[in-house]
Amino acid sequence: MKSESIKITVLEAAEIEKVLKIQMECNLTSWNYIDYLKAIQNDELVTLVAKTKKEINGFIVARLIINKDFNPILLKQKSSEKLGQTSYSPENEAEIYSFAIAKKYQNKGIGKQLFSKFKEMAKKNEIDLIWLEVRKSNINAIEFYKKNNFSQSYQRKNYYNNPTEDGIVMKLVL
Numbered sequence: 001m002k003s004e005s006i007k008i009t010v011l012e013a014a015e016i017e018k019v020l021k022i023q024m025e026c027n028l029t030s031w032n033y034i035d036y037l038k039a040i041q042n043d044e045l046v047t048l049v050a051k052t053k054k055e056i057n058g059f060i061v062a063r064l065i066i067n068k069d070f071n072p073i074l075l076k077q078k079s080s081e082k083l084g085q086t087s088y089s090p091e092n093e094a095e096i097y098s099f100a101i102a103k104k105y106q107n108k109g110i111g112k113q114l115f116s117k118f119k120e121m122a123k124k125n126e127i128d129l130i131w132l133e134v135r136k137s138n139i140n141a142i143e144f145y146k147k148n149n150f151s152q153s154y155q156r157k158n159y160y161n162n163p164t165e166d167g168i169v170m171k172l173v174l
């Protein structure tokens, strides 16, 4: 069923506990309360939540890595730095750190809507590429990302612990 009407907003401190529950339920690498609090205050991190009827049912945390010199939103922080040297990537990039939908809300199109909103924000920030890493065994997530036009870039051997497992690095060109 794909009829959920969802709202996507920026994560607030009062919502962190619910995000921690979803993170635990989905066995994701754990951030603690303070990590999320710092993330909310960090201009380079995007922290969005999806809600239905006021209940939080998913979240995404990503970092914007601005290498070019013209970003309209983060220009303030970067204007004093001299970019464009060969050591910088010619692309503005984003990296998804964490992304999950609570189990009872999965497969209802919420992840797709949340990711679309993030993609829209990334485009506004002139991001050229989105990167992420996923456990090799997480077929559901890999399929989701493929459906959202990510391609597999390379594999990092034994990247994950508990259990030890390769990481698949995936990329989306915007």
Ligand SMILES: CC(C)(COP(=O)(O)OP(=O)(O)OC[C@H]1O[C@@H](n2cnc3c(N)ncnc32)[C@H](O)[C@@H]1OP(=O)(O)O)[C@@H](O)C(=O)NCCC(=O)NCCS
Binding pocket: 026, 099, 100, 101, 102, 105, 106, 107, 108, 109, 110, 111, 112, 113, 132, 133, 134, 135, 138, 139, 140, 141, 143, 144, 147
């Ligand atoms: C990956 C995840 C975020 C996807 O969110 P979701 O809300 O369940 O996904 P959606 O319902 O929006 O699915 C969107 C599309 O992906 C497809 N999809 C989702 N799960 C799939 C699966 N297991 N196999 C194949 N396709 C799948 C859907 O069919 C849908 O395609 P459609 O629009 O063409 O019908 C969610 O499953 C999740 O939280 N997983 C656990 C945490 C996790 O692994 N996070 C990623 C860590 S890198």
